[in-house]
Amino acid sequence: MEEKLSLKEWIDLAETKNKSFGDFCIEFQAKELEMDKKVLLERMEEMLHVMEQSVVIGLTGITSMGGLVGGNGKKVETYRADSAEKSVVGGVMSKAIMIALAVGEANASMGRIVAAPTAGASGTLPAVLFSLSEARGSSMDELGKALIVAGAIGMVIASRASLSGAAGGCQAECGSAAAMAAGAAVELYGGSPEQVGQAVAITLKNMLGLVCDPVAGLVEVPCVKRNAGAAAQAMVAAEMALAGICSVIPVDEVIDAMAAVGNAMSCTLKETAQGGLAVSPTGILLANKLFAKVES
Amino acid sequence: MNIFDVIGPVMIGPSSSHTAGAVRLGNLALAILGEGVKEAMIGLHGSFAQTYRGHGTDLALSAGLQGWATDDSRIPKSFDSAKEAEIEISFKTINLGDLSHPNSVRFWMTGVNGNKCTVTGASIGGGRVVVTNIDDFPVEFSGDFPAILTMHRDRPGAIALVTSILSTQGVNVAQMKVFRKQKGGLAAMIVETDQPIDDAAFEVIGKLPHIQSVRRIQLV
Numbered sequence: 001m002e003e004k005l006s007l008k009e010w011i012d013l014a015e016t017k018n019k020s021f022g023d024f025c026i027e028f029q030a031k032e033l034e035m036d037k038k039v040l041l042e043r044m045e046e047m048l049h050v051m052e053q054s055v056v057i058g059l060t061g062i063t064s065m066g067g068l069v070g071g072n073g074k075k076v077e078t079y080r081a082d083s084a085e086k087s088v089v090g091g092v093m094s095k096a097i098m099i100a101l102a103v104g105e106a107n108a109s110m111g112r113i114v115a116a117p118t119a120g121a122s123g124t125l126p127a128v129l130f131s132l133s134e135a136r137g138s139s140m141d142e143l144g145k146a147l148i149v150a151g152a153i154g155m156v157i158a159s160r161a162s163l164s165g166a167a168g169g170c171q172a173e174c175g176s177a178a179a180m181a182a183g184a185a186v187e188l189y190g191g192s193p194e195q196v197g198q199a200v201a202i203t204l205k206n207m208l209g210l211v212c213d214p215v216a217g218l219v220e221v222p223c224v225k226r227n228a229g230a231a232a233q234a235m236v237a238a239e240m241a242l243a244g245i246c247s248v249i250p251v252d253e254v255i256d257a258m259a260a261v262g263n264a265m266s267c268t269l270k271e272t273a274q275g276g277l278a279v280s281p282t283g284i285l286l287a288n289k290l291f292a293k294v295e296s
Numbered sequence: 297m298n299i300f301d302v303i304g305p306v307m308i309g310p311s312s313s314h315t316a317g318a319v320r321l322g323n324l325a326l327a328i329l330g331e332g333v334k335e336a337m338i339g340l341h342g343s344f345a346q347t348y349r350g351h352g353t354d355l356a357l358s359a360g361l362q363g364w365a366t367d368d369s370r371i372p373k374s375f376d377s378a379k380e381a382e383i384e385i386s387f388k389t390i391n392l393g394d395l396s397h398p399n400s401v402r403f404w405m406t407g408v409n410g411n412k413c414t415v416t417g418a419s420i421g422g423g424r425v426v427v428t429n430i431d432d433f434p435v436e437f438s439g440d441f442p443a444i445l446t447m448h449r450d451r452p453g454a455i456a457l458v459t460s461i462l463s464t465q466g467v468n469v470a471q472m473k474v475f476r477k478q479k480g481g482l483a484a485m486i487v488e489t490d491q492p493i494d495d496a497a498f499e500v501i502g503k504l505p506h507i508q509s510v511r512r513i514q515l516v
Contacts, residue, residue, distance in 0.1 A: 114304055155298075159297070
């Protein structure tokens with residue numbers, strides 16, 4: 001078995017070297033991959049371009065393969081344009097919601113996406129990164145660095161717990177995406193390595209126990225809207241961390257707790273479509289309808 | 297695991313197992329057939345059979361048989377392209393038994409040169425796949441490495457001859473497995489290697505004694 005990574009260890013190293021977590025991660029990862037730092041950053045920027053394109057695809061108002069989702073990203077776009085003064089959460093988070101839905105819908109309708117960390121949770125990172133970068137006027141380089149921070153966080157979660165709904169429930173999939181996005185947000189806003197860790201811990205704590213219960217087994221309901229929820233959780237946690245709020249439970253321990261909760265979770269709640277919303281009367285009805293279509 | 301396993305891959309949605317994995321299984325089946333596909337019947341088992349439409353698994357398998365990558369934007373239109381290329385692809389629901397992985401698929405293929413081949417595999421999560429059976433031989437390989445597949449007579453030295461050719465070419469064996477139906481009968485061998493196997497080595501292996509056929513399986 002591979003050795004468990006520790007986010008605290010990386011954070012401490014970055015703090016000791018007096019580096020931002022992004023600068024530390026890019027150096028560390030480039031060395032690990034035997035890759036030039038510039039090349040690594042370019043690869044991340046390619047990913048960002050794909051993400052931007054996924055948003056465009058989603059906002060055309062497409063319908064998913066299973067027909068259960070589609071057009072909601074566009075609805076938020078229209079609402080933002082027509083009723084900005086009525087926004088409950090304000091412009092930045094409203095944009096994050098729009099992007100999360102758009103990318104989730106692009107994914108569900110066979111659009112091109114970056115699995116980050118998975119296809120089902122692919123809306124969360126673009127939502128947080130692009131809404132914040134617009135608000136802050138971040139450069140592509142800064143966004144690339146934030147994405148590397150997100151990736152490093154994901155690596156730690158993968159090594160101590162899991163990134164897949166089938167193994168750890170939705171907390172491992174959308175929860176991890178949110179934690180990665182929260183860390184990236186702190187980096188983008190110039191927070192310290194320590195604050196990156198706090199944001200990750202706070203996000204995962206707030207999403208602990210979330211089950212994976214896709215209706216008809218498709219990456220549509222509730223996955224797409226959960227990406228919007230995950231993006232919001234990431235932003236809430238980043239705000240707290242930047243304000244200097246600390247998680248009482250240290251970040252690596254929170255990740256371990258998520259692993260334990262995932263292990264304790266019934267198999268019916270881990271992507272098998274045998275529990276939760278998947279077996280609600282409407283969920284069953286929809287599944288039967290979709291399967292009937294297949295049989296015919 | 298590296299950072300590109302977390303941020304990436306770039307893929308066509310919606311599911312790494314039911315879409316990206318399905319493309320890869322198609323890619324592997326095509327590589328095993330060793331020539332362009334003319335006709336393919338594709339059997340879907342378990343979760344693949346139940347949810348294939350909602351995940352575009354059928355489109356992904358057809359894309360894979362045409363040699364496309366998991367991030368190819370044409371995947372949603374792979375049926376149209378198959379039709380244009382006069383590749384006949386059909387689907388049916390199959391039951392491979394309870395012991396089979398829920399995301400299993402079987403391809404019955406005929407190539408453009410008339411060769412036939414049956415390949416069974418499964419998508420085991422995160423876009424990773426495994427081929428479990430070729431032409432009634434139980435096998436096991438992932439396509440993560442370049443590989444050769446031999447059908448040969450189960451005779452002393454048959455295996456050593458193949459590996460010695462590889463060693464003279466500086467090709468290191470990563471994993472290998474040998475399967476046989478009965479002692480002294482027809483056997484199959486999968487050799488997964490760290491380096492690609494070049495044309496010269498491939499041709500020499502095909503002419504070795506006891507070797508009935510050899511296929512090279514190299515995904516881009």
